[in-house]
Amino acid sequence: MRGPLAAMNDSPTIAVIGGGAIGGYYGARLAQHGHDVHFLLRSDYDAVRRDGWRIRSYAGDFCLAPDASHICNDPRQMPPADLVLVAIKTTANDQYESLIAPLLKHDTAIVSLQNGLGNDERLAELFGAPRVVGGMAFVCSNRLAPGVIHHIAYGRISVGEFGSPPGQRVARIADLFTSSGIPAEVLADLRQGRWKKLVWNVPFNGLGAVLDQSTDRLISDDGGVQIVSALMKEIIVAAESLGLAMPPDMAGRMLRHTRTMGAYRTSMQIDRQGGRPMEIESILGEPLRQARRQGVQTPRLEMLYEMARMLDNHGVEREIRPIQ
Amino acid sequence: MRGPLAAMNDSPTIAVIGGGAIGGYYGARLAQHGHDVHFLLRSDYDAVRRDGWRIRSYAGDFCLAPDASHICNDPRQMPPADLVLVAIKTTANDQYESLIAPLLKHDTAIVSLQNGLGNDERLAELFGAPRVVGGMAFVCSNRLAPGVIHHIAYGRISVGEFGSPPGQRVARIADLFTSSGIPAEVLADLRQGRWKKLVWNVPFNGLGAVLDQSTDRLISDDGGVQIVSALMKEIIVAAESLGLAMPPDMAGRMLRHTRTMGAYRTSMQIDRQGGRPMEIESILGEPLRQARRQGVQTPRLEMLYEMARMLDNHGVEREIRPIQ
Numbered sequence: 001m002r003g004p005l006a007a008m009n010d011s012p013t014i015a016v017i018g019g020g021a022i023g024g025y026y027g028a029r030l031a032q033h034g035h036d037v038h039f040l041l042r043s044d045y046d047a048v049r050r051d052g053w054r055i056r057s058y059a060g061d062f063c064l065a066p067d068a069s070h071i072c073n074d075p076r077q078m079p080p081a082d083l084v085l086v087a088i089k090t091t092a093n094d095q096y097e098s099l100i101a102p103l104l105k106h107d108t109a110i111v112s113l114q115n116g117l118g119n120d121e122r123l124a125e126l127f128g129a130p131r132v133v134g135g136m137a138f139v140c141s142n143r144l145a146p147g148v149i150h151h152i153a154y155g156r157i158s159v160g161e162f163g164s165p166p167g168q169r170v171a172r173i174a175d176l177f178t179s180s181g182i183p184a185e186v187l188a189d190l191r192q193g194r195w196k197k198l199v200w201n202v203p204f205n206g207l208g209a210v211l212d213q214s215t216d217r218l219i220s221d222d223g224g225v226q227i228v229s230a231l232m233k234e235i236i237v238a239a240e241s242l243g244l245a246m247p248p249d250m251a252g253r254m255l256r257h258t259r260t261m262g263a264y265r266t267s268m269q270i271d272r273q274g275g276r277p278m279e280i281e282s283i284l285g286e287p288l289r290q291a292r293r294q295g296v297q298t299p300r301l302e303m304l305y306e307m308a309r310m311l312d313n314h315g316v317e318r319e320i321r322p323i324q
Numbered sequence: 325m326r327g328p329l330a331a332m333n334d335s336p337t338i339a340v341i342g343g344g345a346i347g348g349y350y351g352a353r354l355a356q357h358g359h360d361v362h363f364l365l366r367s368d369y370d371a372v373r374r375d376g377w378r379i380r381s382y383a384g385d386f387c388l389a390p391d392a393s394h395i396c397n398d399p400r401q402m403p404p405a406d407l408v409l410v411a412i413k414t415t416a417n418d419q420y421e422s423l424i425a426p427l428l429k430h431d432t433a434i435v436s437l438q439n440g441l442g443n444d445e446r447l448a449e450l451f452g453a454p455r456v457v458g459g460m461a462f463v464c465s466n467r468l469a470p471g472v473i474h475h476i477a478y479g480r481i482s483v484g485e486f487g488s489p490p491g492q493r494v495a496r497i498a499d500l501f502t503s504s505g506i507p508a509e510v511l512a513d514l515r516q517g518r519w520k521k522l523v524w525n526v527p528f529n530g531l532g533a534v535l536d537q538s539t540d541r542l543i544s545d546d547g548g549v550q551i552v553s554a555l556m557k558e559i560i561v562a563a564e565s566l567g568l569a570m571p572p573d574m575a576g577r578m579l580r581h582t583r584t585m586g587a588y589r590t591s592m593q594i595d596r597q598g599g600r601p602m603e604i605e606s607i608l609g610e611p612l613r614q615a616r617r618q619g620v621q622t623p624r625l626e627m628l629y630e631m632a633r634m635l636d637n638h639g640v641e642r643e644i645r646p647i648q
Contacts, residue, residue, distance in 0.1 A: 210534070211631055217638045227630040230623070299554070299623045306551040307535055314541045 011036055012082035012176070015075075015103045019044050021141040021267070022113050023087030024149040026157070026182065028053040031069040032062055033180035038070040038078050040099060045073040047146030056144070057151035059181075080105035083173065085135070086112040089271075090119060090282035096126055104131070109169060111135040111159065115201060115267065116282030117194055117290065120162045132162035133170055134190040136197050140264055153261065160187030195239035196246065198287055200254050201266075203231040205283050206304040209268035210311060216263045219255060227300070228255065234298040238291035272311065280308045335360055336500070339405035339427045343368050345465040345591070346437050347411030348473040350481070350506065352377040355393040356386055357504035362394040362402050364423060369397040371470035380468070381475035383505075404429035407497065409459070410436040413595075414443060414606035420450055428455070433493060435459040435483065439525060439591065440606030441518055441614065444486045456486035457494055458514040460521055464588055477585065484511030519563035520570065522611055524578050525590075527555040529607050530628040533592035534635060540587045543579060551624070552579065558622040562615035596635065604632045 012035070016027035019041040031037040031053075041048055049071040053064040072078050081103045088095070093114075100110065100123075110127060112119040113135045124132045136159075140152035157177045159170045166186045177184035187193040204215050207228065211218070219225050232251040239246050247253075258264075268278045284305040291298045336359070340351035343365045355361040355377075365372055373395040377388040396402050405427045412419070417438075424434065424447075434451060436443040437459045448456045460483075464476035481501045483494045490510045501508035511517040528539050531552065535542070543549050556575040563570050571577075582588075592602045608629040615622045 207631070207634075211634055213634060213638055217634065221637070223630040223633055227627055230627075300627050303551055303554075303624050303627055306547040307531070309547055310531075310535055310537060310541065313545070314537055 013079055014038065014083045014085065014176075015040060015078060015081035016085045016087060017099050018087035018089075019048060019147070020087065020089075020143045021149060022137050022139070023085065024053065024143060024147070025055060025139065025141045025151050025155075026085065026087070026113070026137065026177075027069070028055050028062075028064050028149070029182055030176070030180050031064055035176070035180065038072055038081070040072050040075055040078065042073060044146035045071065051147055054148045055151055056149070058153055059151070059155075075099055075102040078103055081108055083176070084108060084110045086110060086114060086119070086123070088114070089277070090114050090116060090279045091277040093119065093122060093282075096123060100127065109133050109173065111173065113137050113157075114282065115205075115279050116198065116284075117286035118282055120190065120194075124162060129163050133159055133173060134162050134187075134194065135159045135173075136187075136193055138197075140261060142265070142270065152264070156183040156185070158185050158187050158193055160190030160193055162190055189244065191242070192239070192244040195235065195242070195244050195287075196250070198283070199232050199235045199239075199246070199250055200258070201283050202235050202287065202301060202304070203228040204258065205266040205268040205279075206231070206301075206308060208266040209272045209278055210304065210307045212269060212272060214263040214265050214269070215258050215261055219258060225255065231300050231304065234291075234296075234301050235287065238287065238294065238296045238298055238301075241294040241296045242290065268308075278308060278312055280305065280312060284308060336406035337403055338362065338500075339364060339399075339402060339408045340411060341408065341423050342411035342413075343372060343471070344411065344413070344467045345473060346461050346463070347409065348377065348467060348471070349379060349463065349465045349475050349479075350409065350411070350437070350461065350501075351393070352379050352386075352388050352473070353506055354500070354504050355388055359500070359504065360394075362396055362405070364396050364399055364402065366397060368470035369395065375471055378472045379475055380473070382477055383475070383479075399423055399426040402427055405432055407500070408432060408434045410434060410438060410443070410447070412438070413601070414438050414440060414603045415601040417443065417446060417606075420447060424451065433457050433497065435497065437461050437481075438606065439529075439603050440522065440608075441610035442606055444514065444518075448486060453487050457483055457497060458486050458511075458518065459483045459497075460511075460517055462521075464585060466589075466594065476588070480507040480509065482509050482511050482517055484514030484517055486514055513568070515566070516563070516568040519559065519566070519568050519611075520574070522607070523556050523559045523563075523570070523574055524582070525607050526559050526611065526625060526628070527552040528582065529590040529592040529603070530555070530625075530632060532590040533596045533602055534628065534631045536593060536596060538587040538589050538593070539582050539585055543582060549579065555624050555628065558615075558620075558625050559611065562611060562618065562620045562622055562625075565618040565620045566614065592632075602632060602636055604629065604636055608632060 014037045016023045017040045052066040110131050111133045120134045138156045139154050142150045144150050159173050170186050174184040174186050229251050236246045271278045338361045340347045341364045376390040434455050435457045444458045462480045463478050466474045468474050483497050494510050498508040498510050553575050560570045595602045612629050
């Protein structure tokens with residue numbers, strides 16, 4: 001199964017699981033470029049089936065009529081896929097089996113575009129490591145309403161094999177994106193790539209959610225920059241303890257880059273504001289557990305994780321209650 | 325001036341600066357027991373001058389008619405005081421000079437009942453160290469409305485000399501409280517006392533404010549207890565680096581004690597909810613700076629301080645804003 005995707009030379013069947021900011025955007029782009037895309041949606045099913053996709057993109061808006069892709073709400077009614085793009089929230093990972101198993105044939109590749117750590121491993125446990133390809137989306141996008149995605153900036157995809165060096169399969173998956181107007185690159189080391197992304201995600205998703213502040217506010221003064229940098233440093237040290245090389249001045253470059261993003265709200269902040277579960281375990285919890293197993297001290301990550309958990313457990317008080 | 329307060333043998337003149345949860349409660353108790361109390365109020369002046377004090381206390385409610393104490397709004401119209409009890413928020417410490425200077429005679433003692441660190445030092449700079457006595461209030465009380473104080477639990481006062489061992493002066497101040505139904509004790513070492521109180525105040529005020537959660541929620545599971553304990557440990561290590569002995573199992577005893585308090589909201593959480601400035605510098609910032617000067621690492625305190633500062637700088641978003 002490590003070989004090329006059987007049908008990907010001509011017209012691979014692509015299943016996109018989830019129609020939010022990630023699945024909606026990338027799936028619509030692939031369909032826009034004529035690929036055979038089948039979306040598996042739940043809460044947005046009726047709306048997208050009726051109205052199709054509307055993508056408001058900094059690179060140019062586009063719409064997809066309902067019949068430009070297949071909109072489904074039951075995986076058992078979908079065709080076997082050559083490629084499954086997993087774009088549900090990691091808080092719903094307990095549904096992997098019911099959502100993905102019906103879509104598999106002998107050589108289906110499963111690409112998790114989800115946040116954080118632990119997703120590839122879980123998919124490998126359920127469906128076998130050879131099927132698993134890891135993907136990362138470097139994109140600022142938000143779901144505004146069912147089927148309405150705001151693509152704010154960026155959009156690059158990275159793909160890498162899970163547990164082995166990259167071969168033809170990931171090169172073809174990267175080509176699939178590139179040929180659909182999506183910059184894509186192949187990762188030599190998926191774990192290294194995931195940890196590099198965490199260097200950004202831990203401080204900005206974590207602090208953004210706990211403080212309910214957009215990225216620009218988190219780095220608006222020296223104190224904020226110091227805390228963000230210290231969190232980045234903890235992730236870098238943890239990654240290095242796992243044998244994963246991190247580039248020099250990574251924190252500095254990420255901070256400069258973040259300044260160009262404006263008042264961006266991370267997905268964890270948006271989930272908090274919407275009263276939805278936040279991706280605490282994949283973005284904060286699993287990195288913390290891996291650092292602990294290496295004997296690496298990450299006190300700031302630990303505190304951020306526990307603070308996020310407390311908010312999630314007890315809910316957010318939204319009103320000024322009278323003092324009684 | 326280190327000697328006994330001149331007039332305290334019979335009927336000392338007591339000025340209480342501030343009529344909130346601390347000044348209102350203790351000042352009203354002293355007046356209830358016949359002492360000559362002069363309150364300096366600002367926003368609550370009209371209401372208290374009209375209606376007096378209403379104290380809802382777990383130990384029994386009581387009211388003070390407007391003429392049972394002197395209600396003032398200008399320190400220049402108040403008599404010279406034997407004892408000044410300072411009970412304003414530390415965020416208003418830039419007003420020390422204008423509020424306190426008019427009240428002083430040659431042997432006036434100034435007792436700050438305020439939170440955190442740095443207040444005694446600032447008073448000593450302005451008015452001379454020999455005038456300064458430090459006080460701490462171990463009380464759960466909230467100001468419900470102008471002149472209406474809810475005394476929820478406890479109430480003990482500790483007093484200690486600033487920069488010298490305790491003598492007759494603090495013993496007499498303690499007697500003044502004790503004879504008014506307020507348990508009071510003399511501290512052998514004021515700094516040690518202030519740091520012991522910080523062991524509780526840093527985690528519960530800091531986390532309570534940043535997460536907007538009451539004390540019971542902060543320690544409702546193992547993860548929360550772990551973070552609270554780790555913050556306590558940082559304060560204990562910082563205090564010990566300053567040569568201040570901390571009792572064994574302090575964190576454990578404080579946690580057990582906190583469990584008896586129920587859903588208590590700390591003053592910083594209440595200030596956050598009310599949109600008022602929080603006492604970030606005295607409760608979090610000054611301990612952090614003192615730890616840094618000792619070369620002690622306090623990463624959790626540092627992060628909590630910066631997180632609180634970010635909330636204070638940028639305000640708290642109270643509504644779920646539509647994603648736009």
